[in-house]
Amino acid sequence: MEPDPPAPPLAPVDYNQVQHQTYAQGRILPAAAIASYMATFAGHLPDRRPLVGIDLGSGTGRFTPALAETFGGPIHGVEPAGGMRRIAEADSRHPRVTYLAGRAEAIPRPDVSADFVLMFLSYHHVTDKPAAAREIARVLKPGGRLILRSTFKDRIPDHWWRRYFPRSHDVERAMFPTEAETIALFEAAGFRTIAAVQMEVPFDGEIAALVARLKLRAVSVFEHMTEAELDDGFARIDADLAAGAIVEKPTYGDFIVFEKPAP
Ligand SMILES: C[S@@+](CC[C@H](N)C(=O)[O-])C[C@H]1O[C@@H](n2cnc3c(N)ncnc32)[C@H](O)[C@@H]1O
Numbered sequence: 010m011e012p013d014p015p016a017p018p019l020a021p022v023d024y025n026q027v028q029h030q031t032y033a034q035g036r037i038l039p040a041a042a043i044a045s046y047m048a049t050f051a052g053h054l055p056d057r058r059p060l061v062g063i064d065l066g067s068g069t070g071r072f073t074p075a076l077a078e079t080f081g082g083p084i085h086g087v088e089p090a091g092g093m094r095r096i097a098e099a100d101s102r103h104p105r106v107t108y109l110a111g112r113a114e115a116i117p118r119p120d121v122s123a124d125f126v127l128m129f130l131s132y133h134h135v136t137d138k139p140a141a142a143r144e145i146a147r148v149l150k151p152g153g154r155l156i157l158r159s160t161f162k163d164r165i166p167d168h169w170w171r172r173y174f175p176r177s178h179d180v181e182r183a184m185f186p187t188e189a190e191t192i193a194l195f196e197a198a199g200f201r202t203i204a205a206v207q208m209e210v211p212f213d214g215e216i217a218a219l220v221a222r223l224k225l226r227a228v229s230v231f232e233h234m235t236e237a238e239l240d241d242g243f244a245r246i247d248a249d250l251a252a253g254a255i256v257e258k259p260t261y262g263d264f265i266v267f268e269k270p271a272p
Contacts, residue, residue, distance in 0.1 A: 019183050021136060022229045024068070029092030033069040033100065035227025039214065043072065047079040049208055050127065050156055053266045054080065060124040063148065065113050066131020068093045070101025076127065077105040085118055087111040113141035118148045125149075129158045133185050134229075142198035151271035155200065158264040161188040164207075166260040170223055173242035173249075180233045191265060200267035210262045216255050220246055 022028065054060060059081025064073045067086030077084045082105035088094045089112040097108050111117040113128070113135045126145050135141045145155050160166065162185045165178055186194075192202050224243060231239060249255045 019180070019233055022134060022232045024090035025092040027232070028227060028229065029069070029090060029096060031225035031227045032093065033071070033096055035222050035225030036071065037222070038071065042210075043075045046072065047075050049206075051079060053156060053204060053206075054125050054154055055152075059083075061122065063087055063116065063118060063123050063126045065116065065126050065128045065145070066134065067097060067108065068131070070097030070106070070108065072127065072129055073097065073106050073108075074101055074103035077103045080125070081105070083107065085109055085123075087113075087116055087118075114144060115140075116144045116148050120147050121150050123148050123150065124153050126153075126155045127158070128155070130160075132157055132159045132191075138186075138194055139198065142195050142200070146198050146200065146269055149269040151269060153269050154203070155195070155267040155269075156264055157191065157195075157267065158262065159191070160185045161191065161263055163187045163189075164261075164263060166210075166262070167258070168260055169219075169256060169258055170242075170246065173245050174230075174234065174238060176234060176238060177230045180230050184230065184233070188263070188265070195265075195267045199269065201270050203266040203268050205263070205265050207261045207263050210260045216257065217250065220250055220255075 024032070062076050062080055062082065062084045064076055064084055064086045067073050067088045070086055073084055073086040076082070084106050086097055086106060086108040088097065088108060089110065091110070094108050094110065109117045113131070114137045126149060132138070132141075149155070160181060162182050165181045165185070171177060188205060192205075196202060223246070226239070246255070
């Protein structure tokens with residue numbers, strides 16, 4: 010039997026259209042979760058301070074000030090969507106953070122200027138991934154590191170809300186690359202793979218608040234689903250919430266650490 014033809018690529022999500030209006034509120038993380046990410050990332054970066062960093066695809070600046078606090082900075086948040094960047098500039102200010110218009114394929118920073126780059130759930134939005142890998146190699150100092158936090162097609166996390174939106178699994182399989190493809194792409198650009206880490210993402214907080222945030226639809230997979238699918242899923246969530254039947258569970262988040270080798 011012939012294998013199924015590959016699914017057509019998904020249209021890119023433009024964060025200037027809808028997502029910027031709800032992202033900061035819909036994807037807010039408790040301070041403890043931000044601190045836990047910082048501690049985890051610190052374990053994969055040099056101990057010396059300060060470290061100059063780039064938050065590539067910084068969005069509304071969810072992590073950018075914490076990167077400056079943890080690593081000293083300066084930290085440059087690079088973000089293509091003006092709607093997201095303006096929220097970062099207003100609400101995620103820090104004396105050692107600057108937000109810049111730009112994208113992974115054309116990073117507005119000089120050669121050999123950064124100790125680390127963080128891409129937090131932005132890599133799958135990059136259309137020209139080899140160009141992004143070349144640009145990250147250009148801006149990093151020798152020995153500099155890329156922390157690439159992403160979902161991978163071969164390990165789609167089983168979020169508590171997945172069962173209400175069954176097609177979201179297939180949509181995410183079309184959205185994300187595999188871990189092996191990602192490693193091969195960065196190694197072809199000269200990077201060394203240091204670690205592939207799966208960290209637990211705790212089920213954070215009170216379920217009614219999580220439902221209210223999810224209803225803001227600040228999750229890019231929802232951009233690829235129909236209104237009918239979303240309405241149906243949220244109606245079933247409401248019914249289970251009222252019945253106390255939502256199953257809480259932690260999920261896992263993947264990241265890969267790459268190093269630009271010293272010559
Ligand atoms: C899911 S949001 C993540 C934002 C932030 N890193 C966070 O975790 O809150 C994805 C971000 O990637 C940005 N993005 C899209 N295409 C990009 C590209 N080619 N280079 C860098 N960032 C991009 C989007 O505009 C959006 O702000």
